[in-house]
Amino acid sequence: MLITEILARNARMYGDEIALVERDPAQGTRREITWTEFDQEANRVANLLQSMGIGKGNKVVHLLMNSLEWLPLYFGILRSGAWVVPLNFRFAADDIRFCLEVTEADVLFFGPEFIERVAAIKDQVPGVRRFIHVGEPQVDFAADYTELLAAQPATPVDVPLAITDDAALYFTSGTTGRPKPILLTQRNLEAACIVENRHHLQTHEDNFILIPPLYHTGAKMHWFGNFIVGAKAVILKGVSPQWVLEAVSEERGTIVWLLVPWAQDILTAIENGDVKLEDYQLEQWRLMHIGAQPVPPSLIREWLEVFPHHDYDTNYGLSESTGPGCVHLGMENRHKVGAIGVPGFDWEYAIVNSMGERVPPGEPGELIVRGPGVMKEYYRNPEETARALRHGWLHTGDIARVDEDGFIYLVDRKKDIIITGGENIFPVEIEDFLQGHHDIQDAAVIGLPDERLGEVVAAIIEVKPGRSLTVEQVAIFCEALPRYKRPRSIIFDDVPRNPTGKIEKPRLREKYAGYREMFTLDQD
Numbered sequence: 001m002l003i004t005e006i007l008a009r010n011a012r013m014y015g016d017e018i019a020l021v022e023r024d025p026a027q028g029t030r031r032e033i034t035w036t037e038f039d040q041e042a043n044r045v046a047n048l049l050q051s052m053g054i055g056k057g058n059k060v061v062h063l064l065m066n067s068l069e070w071l072p073l074y075f076g077i078l079r080s081g082a083w084v085v086p087l088n089f090r091f092a093a094d095d096i097r098f099c100l101e102v103t104e105a106d107v108l109f110f111g112p113e114f115i116e117r118v119a120a121i122k123d124q125v126p127g128v129r130r131f132i133h134v135g136e137p138q139v140d141f142a143a144d145y146t147e148l149l150a151a152q153p154a155t156p157v158d159v160p161l162a163i164t165d166d167a168a169l170y171f172t173s174g175t176t177g178r179p180k181p182i183l184l185t186q187r188n189l190e191a192a193c194i195v196e197n198r199h200h201l202q203t204h205e206d207n208f209i210l211i212p213p214l215y216h217t218g219a220k221m222h223w224f225g226n227f228i229v230g231a232k233a234v235i236l237k238g239v240s241p242q243w244v245l246e247a248v249s250e251e252r253g254t255i256v257w258l259l260v261p262w263a264q265d266i267l268t269a270i271e272n273g274d275v276k277l278e279d280y281q282l283e284q285w286r287l288m289h290i291g292a293q294p295v296p297p298s299l300i301r302e303w304l305e306v307f308p309h310h311d312y313d314t315n316y317g318l319s320e321s322t323g324p325g326c327v328h329l330g331m332e333n334r335h336k337v338g339a340i341g342v343p344g345f346d347w348e349y350a351i352v353n354s355m356g357e358r359v360p361p362g363e364p365g366e367l368i369v370r371g372p373g374v375m376k377e378y379y380r381n382p383e384e385t386a387r388a389l390r391h392g393w394l395h396t397g398d399i400a401r402v403d404e405d406g407f408i409y410l411v412d413r414k415k416d417i418i419i420t421g422g423e424n425i426f427p428v429e430i431e432d433f434l435q436g437h438h439d440i441q442d443a444a445v446i447g448l449p450d451e452r453l454g455e456v457v458a459a460i461i462e463v464k465p466g467r468s469l470t471v472e473q474v475a476i477f478c479e480a481l482p483r484y485k486r487p488r489s490i491i492f493d494d495v496p497r498n499p500t501g502k503i504e505k506p507r508l509r510e511k512y513a514g515y516r517e518m519f520t521l522d523q524d
Helices: 003-014 035-051 070-080 093-102 112-124 145-150 186-200 217-227 241-251 260-272 297-306 382-388 427-434 471-480 505-513
Strands: 018-024 029-034 059-063 083-086 107-110 130-133 166-171 181-185 207-210 232-236 255-258 287-291 311-318 323-328 348-352 365-370 393-402 408-413 418-420 423-425 440-450 454-463 489-492
Touching: 003 035, 003 070, 003 186, 003 217, 018 035, 018 241, 029 035, 035 070, 035 145, 059 070, 059 093, 070 083, 093 112, 107 112, 112 130, 130 145, 166 186, 181 186, 186 217, 186 311, 186 323, 207 217, 207 241, 217 232, 217 255, 217 287, 217 311, 217 323, 232 241, 241 255, 241 260, 255 260, 260 287, 260 297, 260 440, 297 311, 323 365, 348 393, 382 393, 408 427, 418 440, 418 454, 423 427, 427 440, 427 454, 427 471, 440 505, 454 471, 454 505, 471 489
Parallel strands: 018 232, 059 083, 059 107, 083 166, 107 130, 207 232, 207 255, 255 287, 287 311, 454 489
Antiparallel strands: 018 029, 166 181, 311 323, 348 365, 365 393, 393 408, 418 423, 440 454
16 A cells, blocks of 8 residues: 555544644644644645646655654655655755755755755756745745645645655665665555564554654654554654653653664663653553664663663664665564564565675675565666665675574674774674773774774774773773774764764764765765
């Protein structure tokens, strides 16, 4: 079933029930819409685009911060038959211009946070027919979203859509190279709904606390598991431990998907007494799951000590696999914390060497996956498509191994492997080890150039608030590692992560290794 049809079904079945809530603790505001209002706003967006001559094959760029308008706009674009193109909210003006050009965008919807950036490039993108501003204040060079929608009917548009139709362009995160637009189909989006629901068993009674950025496949595709059963979701604007716990408590949240830093922050706040669990109603919170980046096993062990009644799952995926789910730990497999898990529902995997041959259990190789979420292509990039898609298999670029029980462990990304004296060192292994230290909040490991060994290991360490740590103390802690894996350089600094939680290794390599990797899009 098309996800646009799932929305219409939810409106028929649960029309007056609350579908979405937006909480903005910094502003002290709370807004909500029902399934009927959600469905009708999406119809108005589709009617608006149709009145502008936008339909199948056109591209509509979606540049908003998380908000109550985000998802109705997304679904309205899909209902028009156009391709929806969500953009990273960190993109600078030149990045936005690049995306508009490479996707040949016809319309740009943008929020108030992007007025200056859009104004700076609007005259450089003559192919964009219409700029539409969503929010306050009014903008002289763009039409007003609220006014435009008020003039449109809330009835469905007559646009025939098929499950095989092209639907969306998502850009890769760009953490290891040039971001590329990924073409997803309606079937890819439908599959994400099914896979997520099969993994986390959402029912109509669940309430998903939605925090990560919606422009990324991760957060939205996890919400799809609630969406397919007409269950409520809360869009939380803000990630402080107090705000997360308040949202779970006051909204009666049952599922929270966290990124590693946010989970660490919650545990640190509890440990330091900054928040007290007895102040919140949390007994209904049943599942905490994490994805988008390697997860330190020590973090999860500590989490399950604090929240022993929680189910837990780790989810692995890529934008090229329509987000998370091609591999997941499984809520029943706590005993395998540290693994990314087993193939997701309707997915299969292999671990192969550079010749494409399967490697024996225990040996590292490239993880490749095959299933219903595999992208159609990198848009208008046949060379990169041919490298990534071979015989139906998606080559992830991630190095993994499988144990004797069939559980997959992520070792590292190809690009991040450190080669020192001819030995391959996988930074994730050392990062996981370092995050087992009681005073370490976050850690990143990179290679620094070395004339004799080629590269040596450097550890960038972020200390927990209110704690102190010395180079000597870290060095003593690292004596438990094999000598060749021990950091030769220990640097105390913040660990930069992008909005989806991935460590921004290129920024660290530029800062400490003295070289800049080439990017088309700004990574700040």
